[in-house]
Amino acid sequence: MTQESDCLFCRIARGEIPATIVYQRDGITAFRDIAPQAPTHVLLIPDRHISGAAAATDADDAALGRLIRTAAELARQEGIADSGYRLIINQGPDAGQTVPHLHVHLLGGKLLPTPLA
Ligand code: 5GP
Ligand code: ZN
Numbered sequence: 001m002t003q004e005s006d007c008l009f010c011r012i013a014r015g016e017i018p019a020t021i022v023y024q025r026d027g028i029t030a031f032r033d034i035a036p037q038a039p040t041h042v043l044l045i046p047d048r049h050i051s052g053a054a055a056a057t058d059a060d061d062a063a064l065g066r067l068i069r070t071a072a073e074l075a076r077q078e079g080i081a082d083s084g085y086r087l088i089i090n091q092g093p094d095a096g097q098t099v100p101h102l103h104v105h106l107l108g109g110k111l112l113p114t115p116l117a
Pocket of ligand 1 (some may be wrong): 008019031032035036055089090096098100101
């Protein structure tokens with residue numbers, strides 16, 4: 001089990017690993033994905049370690065709500081609010097979750113593939 005001390009995204013939130021941080025406030029950190037899949041590809045995380053959507057509890061409700069609302073705010077900042085964007089949370093192996101710290105992908109700036117595959 002990943003500990004907060006060595007969790008990649010915990011370390012980014014604490015400033016221990018460099019990232020292009022675009023937002024950090026009220027327990028939420030957002031930073032640009034290192035391997036962007038669209039012109040805008042931002043990851044939003046709760047600063048508190050939650051391993052994934054499946055591990056969220058009642059105590060996380062406020063942070064989860066803020067993640068969505070912050071994503072919408074960042075989409076406006078990125079200039080993609082009108083053209084549209086996609087928010088993705090991958091949970092577990094079949095979804096391809098590679099970092100065990102809950103994160104929302106904010107993707108936009110081009111026509112995104114539908115269906116996914
Ligand atoms: P997942 O596949 O778990 O939903 O998404 C993990 C995302 O984190 C991937 O899109 C990957 O490119 C991104 N990522 C992995 N390591 C780093 C890193 O060190 N810095 C940043 N900014 N993004 C990372
Ligand atoms: Zn973490």
